[in-house]
Amino acid sequence: MCYLNKSLSKSINSIVLHFEFVKCKNLSNYTKKGKYYLIISYDQLIFYEKDFYQIQFKIFFCDIFQIYQCDSSNYIHITLKGQASINDIGIKGINKNVLIKHLCVGYSTYYMFHLNKNVYMPIIIETYEERCKRTNKFQEIKKPDLSIQPFIGYKKAFCDDYFFFIHKSFQNFTSPSSERTLYIDYRGIEICVRINDQKTMIDLDQAPDSSFYQLARSYLNHLTSSEKSHHVLKKNFYYKKMNLSDDIAKWSGYEIFLKTETHTIVSIIFRRSFIPPLLDKRQDIYITFKISYQSQKDYNVTDKILYDELYMVANSMTPNDTHSIYYVNLIQAQVNSLIYNAEIYHHIETQIKIKPIYFEYIKMFLKYMLVTLKEGDVYISSDIMDFLEDEIKVERDFSYLLNLILNQIPGINLMDTHISEKKKINRILHRLSDYIIYCLDTGFISHKYNITDFINGALKISQERREDANYILNFFLHLRETDYGKDYEKECLKMLEIEKDGDMKINKLLNSRKYTVNDFFLFYLHQSGYINKYYKYKNDNDYKKIVSYILKYGVDLKIKKSICKNLLIFSNDYKNKYNPLVNSIVTFLYQNSDRQNFCLFILSTLINITNNNEEIKHQLIKLNISKVANFFILSKDYELVHKIILLYINLSKEEYMCDDMINNGLFINFLDILFDLYSINLKIKKEICINILCIIGQVLNFKKYGIFLLNNYIGLIEVAIYIYQTTDFVSFNKIKIIYFFKQIAQYNYIIKSQICNYIIPLVIKEIYLFSNKDFIYSVLNLLNTICDYKINCLSLTHMQIFDFIGFIKSLSVLDLYKKAIAIEQKIQKNLDVVS
Numbered sequence: 095m096c097y098l099n100k101s102l103s104k105s106i107n108s109i110v111l112h113f114e115f116v117k118c119k120n121l122s123n124y125t126k127k128g129k130y131y132l133i134i135s136y137d138q139l140i141f142y143e144k145d146f147y148q149i150q151f152k153i154f155f156c157d158i159f160q161i162y163q164c165d166s167s168n169y170i171h172i173t174l175k176g177q178a179s180i181n182d183i184g185i186k187g188i189n190k191n192v193l194i195k196h197l198c199v200g201y202s203t204y205y206m207f208h209l210n211k212n213v214y215m216p217i218i219i220e221t222y223e224e225r226c227k228r229t230n231k232f233q234e235i236k237k238p239d240l241s242i243q244p245f246i247g248y249k250k251a252f253c254d255d256y257f258f259f260i261h262k263s264f265q266n267f268t269s270p271s272s273e274r275t276l277y278i279d280y281r282g283i284e285i286c287v288r289i290n291d292q293k294t295m296i297d298l299d300q301a302p303d304s305s306f307y308q309l310a311r312s313y314l315n316h317l318t319s320s321e322k323s324h325h326v327l328k329k330n331f332y333y334k335k336m337n338l339s340d341d342i343a344k345w346s347g348y349e350i351f352l353k354t355e356t357h358t359i360v361s362i363i364f365r366r367s368f369i370p371p372l373l374d375k376r377q378d379i380y381i382t383f384k385i386s387y388q389s390q391k392d393y394n395v396t397d398k399i400l401y402d403e404l405y406m407v408a409n410s411m412t413p414n415d416t417h418s419i420y421y422v423n424l425i426q427a428q429v430n431s432l433i434y435n436a437e438i439y440h441h442i443e444t445q446i447k448i449k450p451i452y453f454e455y456i457k458m459f460l461k462y463m464l465v466t467l468k469e470g471d472v473y474i475s476s477d478i479m480d481f482l483e484d485e486i487k488v489e490r491d492f493s494y495l496l497n498l499i500l501n502q503i504p505g506i507n508l509m510d511t512h513i514s515e516k517k518k519i520n521r522i523l524h525r526l527s528d529y530i531i532y533c534l535d536t537g538f539i540s541h542k543y544n545i546t547d548f549i550n551g552a553l554k555i556s557q558e559r560r561e562d563a564n565y566i567l568n569f570f571l572h573l574r575e576t577d578y579g580k581d582y583e584k585e586c587l588k589m590l591e592i593e594k595d596g597d598m599k600i601n602k603l604l605n606s607r608k609y610t611v612n613d614f615f616l617f618y619l620h621q622s623g624y625i626n627k628y629y630k631y632k633n634d635n636d637y638k639k640i641v642s643y644i645l646k647y648g649v650d651l652k653i654k655k656s657i658c659k660n661l662l663i664f665s666n667d668y669k670n671k672y673n674p675l676v677n678s679i680v681t682f683l684y685q686n687s688d689r690q691n692f693c694l695f696i697l698s699t700l701i702n703i704t705n706n707n708e709e710i711k712h713q714l715i716k717l718n719i720s721k722v723a724n725f726f727i728l729s730k731d732y733e734l735v736h737k738i739i740l741l742y743i744n745l746s747k748e749e750y751m752c753d754d755m756i757n758n759g760l761f762i763n764f765l766d767i768l769f770d771l772y773s774i775n776l777k778i779k780k781e782i783c784i785n786i787l788c789i790i791g792q793v794l795n796f797k798k799y800g801i802f803l804l805n806n807y808i809g810l811i812e813v814a815i816y817i818y819q820t821t822d823f824v825s826f827n828k829i830k831i832i833y834f835f836k837q838i839a840q841y842n843y844i845i846k847s848q849i850c851n852y853i854i855p856l857v858i859k860e861i862y863l864f865s866n867k868d869f870i871y872s873v874l875n876l877l878n879t880i881c882d883y884k885i886n887c888l889s890l891t892h893m894q895i896f897d898f899i900g901f902i903k904s905l906s907v908l909d910l911y912k913k914a915i916a917i918e919q920k921i922q923k924n925l926d927v928v929s
Contacts, residue, residue, distance in 0.1 A: 112196035119184035282389030310348035432525035452502035470559030613648030642678030658695035665702035697737035788830035794837040
């Protein structure tokens with residue numbers, strides 16, 4: 095509705111506070127006055143006819159004497175002062191509470207602006223009987239209350255523009271300044287209901303919370319961020335069971351059930367999409383129940399009882415609007431202007447059957463496209479042609495066809511040569527290109543003939559009709575300046591050719607940030623082999639450049655997600671071919687650092703391609719990967735933190751890498767995380783600690799950092815010993831901790847003694863139990879280091895070290911046998927010296 099409000103604000107030369115369709119009644123004789131569009135600005139109420147042709151009447155805030163709100167009637171009575179030009183009026187909107195709220199805001203703002211003081215709207219809340227006495231109109235309520243009432247023992251509670259059913263034992267403890275509603279009952283159950291503001295769906299893809307699954311994961315992180323340990327018992331999509339007001343909006347749900355050290359928490363998150371009246375808004379709702387274990391025990395509140403209470407609140411969550419009303423003519427106007435995205439088009443076309451009024455001309459475009467391919471010797475099924483109907487005319491001139499469509503769009507004047515009209519036409523052409531691609535991808539004709547079929551047809555078309563197909567391809571690709579005063583590039587495809595300097599012109603244009611391209615269509619051109627056939631790049635890296643352009647400059651997040659998945663899938667087998675993409679991958683990571691899904695894909699890809707690839711490691715260091723890594727570390731999102739730490743296991747093997755990591759403060763952050771999390775017995779946090787110890791072990795290869803660590807981080811070895819002793823051998827890779835002990839043992843005989851006394855006995859026991867050859871080899875390296883301190887050799891004899899070495903020799907593994915012999919000789923030699 096933001097686009098509509100902007101247009102209306104320009105029309106009335108004032109900011110539009112509220113807009114809706116209302117019924118009006120003349121209170122002087124109680125006759126119907128009519129139905130109007132009501133606009134509330136900051137100084138008056140304006141009533142328009144349905145066609146917006148002219149204003150029927152106005153009410154200025156200074157003329158309002160009193161407003162009456164009835165508990166049973168949806169009509170708001172507005173009585174006016176003597177100087178008003180119209181009679182007292184009754185107004186009935188979609189939601190009387192919302193209407194009164196905006197009237198109050200407008201009224202107070204008007205008097206604050208003109209009188210510089212707070213004046214509140216004079217509102218009287220009356221019963222239906224009181225209204226009858228005041229107006230001398232004694233009549234029964236015509237319509238009975240058909241709304242569903244709460245079950246016995248429950249009551250109706252309100253939060254913002256919604257109501258829900260809740261047990262009568264719950265009391266409202268909401269503070270006036272709080273953004274959430276809080277209910278608590280005698281059993282200690284806390285109910286927190288938070289309803290976010292409505293947001294537009296038109297730019298939903300560009301919003302950080304565009305993915306509902308990502309929203310649910312973020313809320314789960316929020317619930318557990320302050321907990322030392324937790325166990326998630328259930329997380330799954332949830333389907334709402336009740337619709338108490340015939341709501342036409344779409345509800346998506348996600349439920350979470352977890353236990354912390356002290357509490358049981360159950361939560362359901364809803365996203366209400368396609369909200370009436372314009373079906374272009376969405377809203378997020380969070381319902382969370384929390385109870386302590388002590389209260390559960392004292393009042394015998396089982397998890398099932400808690401879930402039953404949650405389901406009652408969640409399933410009964412209902413908008414206050416008693417009827418779902420949508421403005422067909424306004425939705426039609428916005429569909430005609432093509433301002434929506436594919437998701438909204440799909441919902442509107444399937445649910446309320448509204449298409450652009452010039453849709454027959456869209457069919458004409460699709461038929462022109464198919465006929466062009468058919469005449470170019472491409473097979474087109476007769477079933478597809480029949481689907482577009484024989485009555486649809488075939489227009490042969492592409493430019494004339496576009497003008498024909500533009501001529502049908504309301505508000506477009508092709509004869510007007512003014513720059514503002516030209517901008518409007520170019521903007522509509524851009525949207526028209528996107529809309530026709532939507533029709534091919536998921537819309538009108540997609541089940542018969544889709545975008546891939548069209549590109550495959552363009553690959554097979556004869557040379558004589560290739561130019562006609564190129565008109566369509568250029569239109570779909572729609573490379574253009576962001577300044578709509580200029581036309582789109584009619585030769586977009588030629589921009590994909592390699593120039594003499596080895597670069598593509600499209601890259602230079604996009605790099606200027608003054609041009610945009612349809613990255614969705616560019617991706618399909620790349621994937622279908624069109625670019626490969628007609629441009630035949632000599633270097634394989636040139637094909638990768640197309641993918642890098644989409645990641646770097648594109649706006650279609652679904653395509654980017656698909657690319658990220660493919661990058662991850664092939665990153666193990668083709669890591670050496672990723673060099674041309676690294677710059678774009680890191681840029682994409684910077685630009686989408688608030689989108690967890692994308693970041694996890696990209697970081698996982700970087701982990702794979704940096705394994706034994708020195709060139710890519712060097713590139714990442716040059717691209718300041720440590721800056722974005724610091725951002726993720728400070729976000730406290732432990733899934734991302736874990737990925738960053740795994741990446742830095744690969745990026746801490748050389749001195750210049752360690753210099754970069756330490757100089758940018760990343761290493762200090764790793765140590766802080768280690769000391770914060772080491773005592774928490776959760777799988778992901780335990781793995782984070784183990785991998786940090788591995789990074790520290792690699793940093794200890796360089797003496798200057800080893801001395802710094804030992805001088806400034808007292809207790810590091812004790813933390814590592816605690817982690818090792820509390821870590822399960824089967825579930826975790828303890829080789830990394832052994833590696834850390836081996837590295838740090840080189841610096842201090844006291845540390846060697848600590849490792850010998852507190853780690854080696856447990857290690858020997860684990861080897862007897864599990865006999866993991868890689869683990870044994872790491873332990874033998876550790877033993878070789880601590881045996882340098884002769885006193886340790888005495889301690890080892892008390893641990894039956896020679897029996898242990900005999901066990902290793904009995905495994906008949908050559909490398910282990912040689913290592914065991916060397917250690918046995920070393921211990922024996924040191925024992926001889928000591929004795």
